[in-house]
Amino acid sequence: MTPARTPTPTAAPRGRRAARSSGDERESAILATAERLLHERAFADISIDDLARGAGISRPTFYFYFPSKDAVLLTLLDRVTEEAEAACGDVLVRLAEDPPARWRELITRFHETFGGHRAVVLACAQVRGTNAEVRRLWATVMERWVQAIETAIEAERRRGAAPAGLPARDLAIALNSMNERVWYATFAGDGPAVAERDVVDVLLDVWLTAIYRTTPPPPA
Amino acid sequence: MTPARTPTPTAAPRGRRAARSSGDERESAILATAERLLHERAFADISIDDLARGAGISRPTFYFYFPSKDAVLLTLLDRVTEEAEAACGDVLVRLAEDPPARWRELITRFHETFGGHRAVVLACAQVRGTNAEVRRLWATVMERWVQAIETAIEAERRRGAAPAGLPARDLAIALNSMNERVWYATFAGDGPAVAERDVVDVLLDVWLTAIYRTTPPPPA
């Protein structure tokens, strides 16, 4: 199951369908239907028939645009991670300006991007268990973030702002993992969760103490 | 879907099947088959027919013992969490003796229990997205742990060992979430992960700095 085949073989940006014709609107319609339906029910409870009907086509025609239901989600995820990537931009390279403020900015940006597409993100977290492609894309994206954080931590250590400690990569993995799981609980409202308006403060506090091993004024 | 109906209505310990007769062995056989198959492939790739055949019965007969595939996993999860609960025992009440050592003990015990049943734990993490009952059980269990940690943090603060800071509950949620996600990655070998032999050290370090806001000697 590749993300999506390219019915009209006219340049395939990001491996998805491309090009003109009414078929393009159809693809958008499928994606829009998926994101809309995800607000009402779980991904597993959405059938290909639902997506097809929502886009005004029959089920077999759906397969002309996407090889599977999962491929639709994969496309959606791709967009969200791109948006997150863009939202963070150069925050990390400006870290030294004012570390706490920059870290907060970073976490806030992520929070807003994920929160704005919570339906998609939650769905991905759910099928990551069953779908190898989603798992791979997610892993790839996370690896990029981990490396970015790892690099930033090392830079802070080099310039003497942060003390030595855990291997930077391990610390980066732990902190990223924490964020992912905490956001999941908060957005899904499933199990013990931090309130949405507090979650950035909580995450930031753990990040700062873990990285700088110092005591910033308690945010509460 | 309740965990399992009770075919022979003769006391239902933990809501599962009870009592004598060859039917009891059958139920065990199903559970054993499930845990065995989980070592080879994902839960979603195991059919009820696989479980039934593995236990030497037909598919309809499976339904005599469990109302669904998920119920089997639910029973398995139940056992693991009970084991974890038992393994931790009274570690937290003995915290004041030697906090770093006790926290390490706690995390190590969890690590060993989960690691010993990683197939079951990973499967649960995967279906948690699609199955409401697993989600609920998981949430319940995690809530218990969060409360235990929250209480411990508050005790440490009261006796002056830990400084004030984030609401203890939020901190407990964040740390528990981190552990869960980090262990998942480590055991699943999926995406960025901490090496299995380092994971306790890494988690412990973040816990200690987040709770005590002090600098213990870096473990590496």
Place this chain on the structure above:
DNA sequence: GGTCCAATCGACACAGTGTCGATCCGGTGT
């Protein structure tokens, strides 16, 4: 006005789930 091909769908094959009714069989009461 004919050709081509993207786009479309009806109909099929398949896999898995859950249910119903019939049957088997070991223990129990008389």
Place this chain on the structure above:
DNA sequence: ACACCGGATCGACACTGTGTCGATTGGACC
């Protein structure tokens, strides 16, 4: 010794959803 009861078992069915194949449409381009 025998009829009976209910736990245990399974064959066969209905249903849902997926993915594929072959045939049809209709607009663009020669």
